[in-house]
Amino acid sequence: MRLADGIRKHGFRKWYERELLQSHAHLAFVFLCTIGILGSLEAASSARSMGDRASDLLTTLLCSAAGLWALRRYLLLLSTAEAVANQANCPECTTYARLNLLQASEDGRSVIVGCRKCEHRWQIDS
Numbered sequence: 001m002r003l004a005d006g007i008r009k010h011g012f013r014k015w016y017e018r019e020l021l022q023s024h025a026h027l028a029f030v031f032l033c034t035i036g037i038l039g040s041l042e043a044a045s046s047a048r049s050m051g052d053r054a055s056d057l058l059t060t061l062l063c064s065a066a067g068l069w070a071l072r073r074y075l076l077l078l079s080t081a082e083a084v085a086n087q088a089n090c091p092e093c094t095t096y097a098r099l100n101l102l103q104a105s106e107d108g109r110s111v112i113v114g115c116r117k118c119e120h121r122w123q124i125d126s
């Protein structure tokens with residue numbers, strides 16, 4: 001979910017929590033794909049016919065592709081969430097994550113926020 005939409009719908013803390021949960025769900029999927037790769041390689045090594053071996057190797061390729069996609073999503077979601085979280089401290093009073101969304105760019109990746117404590121405004125980019 002884009003930063004502006006996430007803050008508008010859930011607030012910053014919930015958006016951040018959801019991004020972390022989503023990224024770690026992708027990491028769990030990477031783990032499952034790794035098990036799939038190892039299992040299909042094991043099955044391919046003991047396959048009796050070429051058809052079985054080909055289907056096992058195809059499964060290996062599919063698990064590898066899905067695992068690489070999930071690993072990429074995990075890293076992207078985690079790095080974006082961490083980059084945004086590092087900008088969530090109010091530059092004026094250093095309060096963390098107590099902010100209101102004031103304005104969003106058209107693509108929703110850059111927002112102007114205001115501190116709930118001191119009303120200072122600053123920009124957060126994702």
Ligand SMILES: [Zn+2]
Pocket residue numbers: 090091092093094095115116117118119120
């Ligand atoms: Zn402040």
